[in-house]
Amino acid sequence: MSLTPAQKRYLRGLGHDLHPLVRTGSAGLTDAVLAELERALADHELVKIRLLADDREQRSQYLQQVLTTTGAELVQRVGHVVLLYRPNPEKRRGRIELP
Numbered sequence: 001m002s003l004t005p006a007q008k009r010y011l012r013g014l015g016h017d018l019h020p021l022v023r024t025g026s027a028g029l030t031d032a033v034l035a036e037l038e039r040a041l042a043d044h045e046l047v048k049i050r051l052l053a054d055d056r057e058q059r060s061q062y063l064q065q066v067l068t069t070t071g072a073e074l075v076q077r078v079g080h081v082v083l084l085y086r087p088n089p090e091k092r093r094g095r096i097e098l099p
Contacts, residue, residue, distance in 0.1 A: 003073050003085070007098045011046060011075045014096065015083045020050040028053070029062055034069055041072055041086045045096050048083050 072086040
């Protein structure tokens with residue numbers, strides 16, 4: 001699934017007031033962090049996460065690992081914070097409808 005610029009703009013507006021639900025620790029992307037991210041994406045569809053790493057290259061590696069592991073789409077990346085979207089077709093109430 002590829003998001004159009006209009007859909008990304010819409011999701012950025014929805015995600016503006018969100019706080020990061022998942023934060024990586026000093027250990028990086030552990031199995032527990034990835035499992036929590038999977039749960040958050042299944043419950044909320046739109047999730048903000050904070051990637052704690054010393055340099056930009058390491059944050060980029062973490063982001064690529066998250067995207068390949070979860071199958072989520074990158075909506076926005078600003079510094080240490082990224083906004084991810086993955087639709088949940090089984091979710092009936094509160095589902096995000098894209099324009």
